[in-house]
Amino acid sequence: MTEKVDTLINNSLIVTMDKSKAVIPRGYVAIRDGKIVDVGSGDGTLRYKAEEVVRVKHGVVTPGFICVHTHLYGILLTGSPWFAHIEPPSDFQQNLQRIWWALDESLTYEDIYISALLGSIMLARTGTTFFKDLLDAPNAVENSLDYIAKAAEEVGIKGFSGFSVTQRRSIEEGYQGLKENERFVKKSWSDPNSKVKGIFTVHASFTVTDDILIKTKELAEKYGTIYALHVEEGLIDVYHSIERYGKRPIERMNDIGFLSPKLIAVHVVQAIDDELKLLKQHDVKIAHNPMSNMINGVGVPPVPKMWEMGLTVGLGNDGYVMDVFDNMRSAYLIHKVAQKDPRVTDVVKIVEMATSDAARVLGIDDRVGSIEVGKDADITIISPEFVHTPLDERTVYGHLVNTFTGNDVWGVLVNGSWVVKERKLVNVDTEKVMEYAHKVIDKLWDRMISMEPKYKIEYLKP
Template sequence: MILVGNGRMITQDNLNPYMEDGCIVINENKIEDIGSTTDMKSKYPNHEYIDANKKVIMPGLINSHMHIYSSFARGMSVTGKPSENFSEILENLWWKLDKQLALEDTKYSAYSTYIECIKNGVTTVFDHHASPNAIEGSLFVINDVAKELGIRTCLCYEVSDRDGGLTIDQGIKENVDFIKYAQDDKSDMVKGMFGLHAAFTLSDDTLNKCATEMEGLDTGYHVHAAEGIADLHYNLQNHGKRVVERLMDFGVLKEKTIAVHCIHVNSAEINLLKDTNTFVVHNPESNMGNAVGCSPAIELLKKGITVGLGTDGYTSDMFESLKVANIIHKHHLCDPRVGFGEGQKMLFDNNTKIAKAYFKNDLGIIKKGAYADVIVVDYTPHTPLTENTLGGHIIFGMSGRSVDTTIINGKVLMKDRELVNIDESEILSKSREVSKKLWNRI
């Protein structure tokens, strides 16, 4: 067993939200017990003890929408005139990048991204992958890296019509093969979803194929929905329906499905999302960076929709995404009352609900019986930290770089900012080499 104690404990458990002197007892991959440091050390003597030294102990963070491969765009120059809208950003950057990805690029983008996640206290990642000229085996390569590093993940491949018929069939097969593999995996460290790019790159024939292949698979879709206005315009002009309405027609909206963004939706579509218990994931930094508009996340939450928080590949730091979720809606709605509570609900409550739909046990919470995904944050408050003030301390005082220790599934992956049994320097050196070759191909 491992004891992690002598820390200010934020549990994200409403029944026991905060302990000034908390200690967690980890037995294999679950939390065995919680109490004061003195009591736990007395009750469980002679076990490994990690002294948090008055730092903050809290649950590992969950990212409910990520693009691992996008990490290889960091620092890359894009030739030609600057993109004027989201459609041009896709064509000039992301679709040029993903077409050049080989399995080795996918592997090392997974290494570098998952390492950043671990260092930022993110212990579970829902990823949405694309590599149209290297589809077969791509999800298995990403999973091999996740397994090696010890991070929890849920993967899918984005099916799209934009690269032709062969890639459609390959994308569908990669999803189905990986979903079945993950369902047979007993570790509960990996899950699979059925990935779709977006309605404007999917024909009716392809959506029908996907629906047929989904029959009998106990999982959901992971799809971008109404992110840019062009998605809405395309579907209205070519199908006579709005984005969410069209996805509804093919059975995409349902329990376990993640509809990402949902920016350009109307009240009828919002009702469809609610009535089908579809998850929505908000990615505020990406939306601002792509200038696609502000998500109606506040309205969606008021309607009772489970809205989670992701990064869309923009960052691996969920604290950063939370900070922006707090302020973007204040700015957009000209209302200083919104964002603070809603952002925390998305990250700490709803990401946990999304993860619970896939993984067998509780994540994102510190309580007896939950999976031992725990982080220690190097943060010392200079004002009172209590169960009533902890939200302000998290938003305004913490960041991913403050994470000192990361434990996933009961295993210590990072301690004192040093990765355990992971040669970060060697991996990142190889990553720079691989990404440079990728840039040259582009």
């Protein structure tokens, strides 16, 4: 007797990322109604009659990768002539002032939509099925998160979206951002069909008052969502907090009751041991963005120590390189360099950071992050055209971290539906998107170039 299913991925090397980290050398995944209904060893066609049987050459099947922190609008900066227009920033605060804030203050709704469309394509194409995005767009606040959701849903991937609340220019703008977050949370969670759900996000402790932090946590509790902010990315965060409050940022957040298991602390580069202990006490989750830390030159967060302490760390890209394989490789290497010790990272832990641990960071591990019965059928199928050493259950983690790239992704399923198939986006015409997007981006760059770069630091308003 064969049971009916919608899709059967057969004859593949399956990296389940379940609790035991089981790898099935030659097995199948059966999918029905958007869920994984069976995972097993051997030939799945002997048990299941499927609408579609998928078998790819050298096929490696993983859970859809999860990006715990991005800014989809960040990709608008790639190759921008703006970099030649400014004096190069010498530290993190100048980086914000001269690059990121110049960009985010120039964003229109069209730019937001286009960047989210491009970003979602780039994530999907390279195997990521779920993201958490923070939008900074102080001149396009109201309804802005609808544009992120629309774009991601057109591509077919899932995510969390929040407006990055800041008061760097005025106290009032913080409350406008908070209002946008609450609006989108209410709208998205009440719509069972929406793939992108709202969360409460704040830029960083040095650009908001205590009141914004307290209200953010209250609202996150009221609606049952996670909440997130950048924590101690650069030294400015630490200096500002000590100057204003006489304590370091994580101590300040602890004192106002802001820390909780639902908080995602992004970066945590500069934290001292006492602060890490506070994060552990409250089971705060960490978003690690190694490639962003490198390009911004902010330092290396103590991730191996965080693991030793039992903190949960997920992998993000911070709006820089969207390919998860590049980000995994960077996370694998950066700590070895920083600690001058090649033992501090291993390939299995790195893949966990982009799958099962990432799901825990975002509080969605009951639904995604591993290939297990009952979970959403969010699945990435990798099919490299060339592999230089044997590809099997012994070597697959090594290849995932050291060999594969986003170009090796053959297919991506989200809720059991194809988003990428035969290396092509299924739901959008990427040629058309490119043609339209490049025109919009050229206009954005022209607008930026017509502005005077700001060299006076004005970030300490609150």
